[in-house]
Amino acid sequence: MSDSRPIGIFDSGVGGLTVVAKMQEILPKENLVYFGDTARVPYGTKSKETVTKFSVENVEFLMEHNVKLVIVACNTASSLSLDFLKRCFKVPIIGVIEPGAREAASVTRNDRIGVIGTHATVSSGAYEKAIKKINPRYSVFTQACPLFVPLVEEGWVDKAVTDSVAQIYLKPLKRRSVDTLILGCTHYPILRGVLRKNMGQGVILIDSAREVAREAREILDASGLLNGSGSKGKYKFFVSDEPNRFIRIGEQFLKKRINCVKRAV
Ligand code: DGL
Numbered sequence: 001m002s003d004s005r006p007i008g009i010f011d012s013g014v015g016g017l018t019v020v021a022k023m024q025e026i027l028p029k030e031n032l033v034y035f036g037d038t039a040r041v042p043y044g045t046k047s048k049e050t051v052t053k054f055s056v057e058n059v060e061f062l063m064e065h066n067v068k069l070v071i072v073a074c075n076t077a078s079s080l081s082l083d084f085l086k087r088c089f090k091v092p093i094i095g096v097i098e099p100g101a102r103e104a105a106s107v108t109r110n111d112r113i114g115v116i117g118t119h120a121t122v123s124s125g126a127y128e129k130a131i132k133k134i135n136p137r138y139s140v141f142t143q144a145c146p147l148f149v150p151l152v153e154e155g156w157v158d159k160a161v162t163d164s165v166a167q168i169y170l171k172p173l174k175r176r177s178v179d180t181l182i183l184g185c186t187h188y189p190i191l192r193g194v195l196r197k198n199m200g201q202g203v204i205l206i207d208s209a210r211e212v213a214r215e216a217r218e219i220l221d222a223s224g225l226l227n228g229s230g231s232k233g234k235y236k237f238f239v240s241d242e243p244n245r246f247i248r249i250g251e252q253f254l255k256k257r258i259n260c261v262k263r264a265v
Pocket residue numbers: 011012013015016041042043044045073074075076077118121149184185186187
């Protein structure tokens with residue numbers, strides 16, 4: 001069996017391209033439709049009601065493209081809205097929280113897991129809940145790192161200021177001796193180098209983007225929905241505001257040219 005319908009992915013903006021990058025690696029034949037809600041970003045400072053309303057609209061948009069699976073690439077939307085989305089729509093919908101939590105639980109050696117994310121993700125307790133559901137013995141320590149998003153979007157990945165900000169944010173987690181750190185925000189995989197330097201070589205960094213791409217592969221494979229035709233998937237990108245900023249930052253995220261981005265509304 002083979003199904004060439006696209007996979008839909010949405011994020012609050014450009015950050016979900018870290019998921020697209022992993023999809024390229026893990027499911028290269030799949031066609032993708034990406035929606036970045038650039039007119040309403042950031043989600044990380046907004047309420048559950050607001051993020052849920054936006055998320056429902058984003059899935060409705062993707063459904064117009066006949067998607068076979070929806071990936072909520074945004075950690076904030078996954079934390080606040082995934083359960084509601086699953087109840088609203090028939091199409092399978094997956095978020096980044098559970099795949100990241102499962103991977104962290106499977107690799108920690110001292111059962112002490114750190115989670116970094118936006119204010120909304122951290123205060124939702126979604127990662128803690130998902131990890132404790134796997135096994136209540138795990139200790140989970142969370143830290144909101146709101147300044148990381150604008151630093152990444154500014155392209156300041158290797159600047160001293162980013163290193164100083166990381167030092168301040170990560171100090172409490174280092175004090176707690178976590179041996180595993182979940183990068184619980186779309187933008188954080190871009191900061192892998194600075195996070196690695198500040199946490200030390202012994203700490204395992206979990207990239208939720210990679211884990212959700214793996215989960216997508218498992219689900220499609222199990223239900224016979226993988227795309228067997230063609231050699232390379234086709235990607236369509238849509239945004240809710242003007243595309244130029246998305247293209248400029250997005251090309252840094254994907255490390256390749258983004259040719260066709262359309263404004264959705
Ligand atoms: N995409 C968001 C997340 O992963 C980060 C940016 C925002 O606050 O909207 O939580």
